[in-house]
Amino acid sequence: MENDKSKLWEKYWKGESSLDEEKLLFGNTEEMPVNAQEKAFWKGIEAIRQEKPNAFSLPAPTFPWLRIAAGMALLFTLTAGWWGYASYREQQQKQAYLQVVEAMGILQEQLHKCTRQLENVENLKYLNAGSDWYEINNQNQR
Numbered sequence: 677m678e679n680d681k682s683k684l685w686e687k688y689w690k691g692e693s694s695l696d697e698e699k700l701l702f703g704n705t706e707e708m709p710v711n712a713q714e715k716a717f718w719k720g721i722e723a724i725r726q727e728k729p730n731a732f733s734l735p736a737p738t739f740p741w742l743r744i745a746a747g748m749a750l751l752f753t754l755t756a757g758w759w760g761y762a763s764y765r766e767q768q769q770k771q772a773y774l775q776v777v778e779a780m781g782i783l784q785e786q787l788h789k790c791t792r793q794l795e796n797v798e799n800l801k802y803l804n805a806g807s808d809w810y811e812i813n814n815q816n817q818r
Contacts, residue, residue, distance in 0.1 A: 684701050687693040693701070702721065 681701070684693060684697050687697060688701060702718075702725070
């Protein structure tokens with residue numbers, strides 16, 4: 677019997693014992709060791725087992741701290757979201773502005789090329805004016 681109990685204790689401490697085996701181990705305090713201190717210990721364990729658990733409830737808070745904390749968290753989240761969106765929009769506007777500036781620079785460069793070509797055409801116009809004047813004068817003299 678003592679050998680069986682030692683095996684049950686080993687199973688109990690390893691966490692492998694069943695409820696029936698635990699009832700054999702803890703079931704009857706009269707069969708426990710003869711030592712008075714151990715007997716008192718086992719009687720205390722039995723008293724704890726017989727005790728019914730009380731329903732534990734927290735007292736209701738007098739001030740709604742949870743609601744205030746949730747509101748602050750929501751406010752912080754909304755503020756962070758708004759700030760992130762505003763930063764994103766500002767970045768997009770800067771990028772669009774730089775693209776427009778680059779396009780205007782290309783346009784200005786092309787306009788300067790065209791202006792230079794028109795100056796050359798304008799110079800050719802004056803070259804023909806002299807020959808026309810010569811022809812007009814020759815016709816008037818005849």
